[in-house]
Amino acid sequence: MTDTLRRVAREYLVLILVSCLVLMTAIIQPKFISIGNMTNVMRQFGPLIMVAMGMTFVIIGGYIDLSVAGIISLVGVVTLSLIEPIGQFPALLVGLLLGAAAGFLNSMVITLSGAMTQAEGLFISYGMSVLYGGAALMYTGGVTEHMSYLDANLSIFRMIGSGTVGVFSVSFLIFLGLLLVLYIFQKFTYIGRAISLTGGNKTAANLTGINVNKTIVIIWTISGFMAGVAAIVLFSRSTTASPVMGRGFDLNAIIAVVVGGTSLKGGKGSVARTVLGALLVILLANSMNLLGVTVYMQNVMKGSLLVLAIWLDNIKERRQGSDL
């Protein structure tokens, strides 16, 4: 009994810690659980969680994707600017494809160069982020684009931004649909399970007959696609798209994945956990704001969470090693 308890505690320590912090705030600051505040929290939930869900696959596959910041900025400005000239539906399609294409391009650079380690993938995706971010800046000339309110041709984006079906917002339903698809993909398809094996040990995965390169292409493309979706939800809600709108999403998404309990060493984790992680990261930021902790100190906390998570991952592994 105590053994199981200890194992659970070890497995979910970061999750438990963050939950405790959030719970504490709820007690100290009753405003936290007011309806107004909760609606506010649910609003922020959308884009970050979508990026984090895509990021989960990359991290399970043993990489880290820093390019999502650049992809979000690029997809945001390109899609918004295309609504007028080509119509809203084609623009939406172009946006989604652009995100997936950017992710695909990342994976091509990685597979062609044979970048098999986490560090290599991280640097290459950082360079790609600089590239996409530069493309977004060049595309708009550095200015922020606005969705014009008079345009009747915006119904889809208005729907995504502020529409509701019954009690649920449209963006929440989009999230739910994507979660369902990705969850089934991860748990019940061959490729979904191949991702965990690839992340656990690429050489072994290769020897068991898994097409490692194909897996790598799939995880990066999913991440790029989800970043594209996030960009569309983001600008639909704010009705503006700036060429730097993606900044910060990369690290926040990684932290959401980690808080959810997906191992940064690859091989283990799930999108469902990431949903919980993203929710907690947002609740944490919200409770810190209510408690008057500066954004700067929140950064310190996020960085500490990252270091703590990888540290715990290692302790866990060593313990498991000695159990054998």
Place this chain on the structure above:
Amino acid sequence: MRKKGLGKTITSSIVRYKAAFAVFMMLVVMIFPRTNFYSVFNLLDMLNSASILMIVSFGLTLVILSGAIDLSGGGSLVLGGILTVHALSVMPMWLAILVGTLVGAVIGVVNGYIIVYQKTEPVIVTLGTSIILTGIAQQLTDAHPISPPPGSEFMMIGNGRLFGVIPYLVIIMLVVFVLFYILLRYTQFGRNIYAIGGDYEVAEYSGIDVKKIKAATYVLAGMTASFAGVLLSSKLNSASSIYGDQTALVVISGIVVGGTSLAGGVGGVGRSLVGLLVFAVMENAMSMLHVDSYIQQIIRGIVIVSILALDSYGRKRRREDV
């Protein structure tokens, strides 16, 4: 053993000295357009601005040579600058500079302990520490640039010139370079770093105190980064939490261009110097040719990706050869 043709020899030496070759090519290209590129002032200025990142690269090269990585250089850089600027109002200049430099050593000790003694992944840990350090830097300055007290001599370090010609920064860079060159080449410590990067386990079995040496490389990397931050603050006469945003990745790209492999064991500080020169010449040339700044960013992205991808590709080829 395959016989090498002349063409192959030339190609392989270009690949080997790709950074020097790239610098040479850019220098040749810049002869043709009518710009002020080839003025003593511009060339020295170029070297002057590159000096700060070069100093960061010397320490970081040691970490990479030992087969690890440090992404927290930007954090150490800004924190070094900010602490020195704060300290200037309460203590003499030399002590303030020492404080700024030593903060990097402290950061290095923390990184070294978590990574080496707790056996964690350097990429993620130092990504985490760089976020922490930036957060602390923001908190200390409220995310605004801060300036040293007026009338301070501090500015002279970053802007003064020996005999009115050679910038002090270039001289300081060269001194740090020589120190690190000697350290790597002529001391046991330096040779052990290569041994560890070449094969960690062999190094450990042959009695090298691998942990202590790896941790020491983090301390040196932290110190050079924060010392560079002090110099940067002196040059700009201000310190801010945003100065280090891209430092770590630009410097790492420069180191890899120079020919120090991310796999460890191969390379040196001389190569890093040339590698960072590639970026310095490239940026200067693009500005001289009035390339749009957004296009400059795209080009920088393409160069970083190509260099790192080529480095990975080289290792893949070697893996397959074996």
